[in-house]
Amino acid sequence: MQGAPRRVNALRSRAIFARLRLAARRASRALQYAAAVSDSLDSPSRPRSIFIVSDGTGETASAVARAALAQFQVDYTLRRFGGIRNEALARRVAAEAEKQGALVVFTLVDRRVARALLEETQKRGLPTIDVLGGMISKVAEHLRAEPRAEPGLLHGFSDDYFKRIEAVEFAVQHDDGANLHTLFRADLVLTGISRTSKTPLSMYLAQRGYKTGNVPIVPGIDPPKALLDLDPRKVFALAVDPSNLLTVRQARVRVLGATPYATYADPESLLEEIRRSRRIYRERGWRVIDISGRAVEENAARILRIVEEGEAP
16 A cells, blocks of 8 residues: 555656646747747848838928938838827837837927827837927027927928929929920920930929929920020020930830830930030020939939029039
8 A cells, every 4th residue: 555655656746747848848949939039020131110100291201211221221111100199199109119129200290299109119118210309499499489389281281282283283294395385384494305304303393393394305306496485594404424324225225125216325326416405505505404323302402402592503
């Protein structure tokens, strides 16, 4: 009878050790899983998240974020949260940002909502960037005025908003020499030979509120009278480095795959086209903008400095 208790104790010991081994294996698997998750989160190949938080559309913060991100060759994801105009929504976005370990970039003019977002992100250990807060404070100090603290003013239905809409409609209707009979209504007119970024530049200027038309300079054809009759101060002639333009045109010909466009990318024909266009520019007294190696935004900024500040081209 004395052996029975010993056998029971031995069985109990083995059961306890078995449970301990099972728990150890489970703990080991859990640690391995946690390590794998941690590695995946820290992996540079996994796109990092950036949350754009705004009480309006989020366009301002998005533009600032993209401008900064352009300096980095990394993958990222931008998530935009617009219309965040109360503290509860701000805290909810912070909670979502924590799940993704996101950087939070915000433009919130209501300081109560901004403070709620900052407090919540700090509590959760999230990095944040207040795009407008510091600037509004400095502007208020400089102007000795109180800010209105009204969300959505930049993109609201103001006179400026409708002016931009009207300008974009005008640019679409007067693209590539269309509707020359109403070209005189333009604030600005771009001209140049083919593939000198006339259309994208026109659309960008239109979004800044300028009614912009564009008219091509075509080989062997005189510029249209509607263009020649304009006040020269309205017209900006676009020039480009010949080697850059040749590369662009050759790529265009390859896409088209059509022999009728052979002279379009012929070096000698191209040089003659450029010489002729520059001769026309000089004769008409148009201001020349060299677009070589610059983005549309940069060329637009140069034109606007000339128009708004009288800067020499």
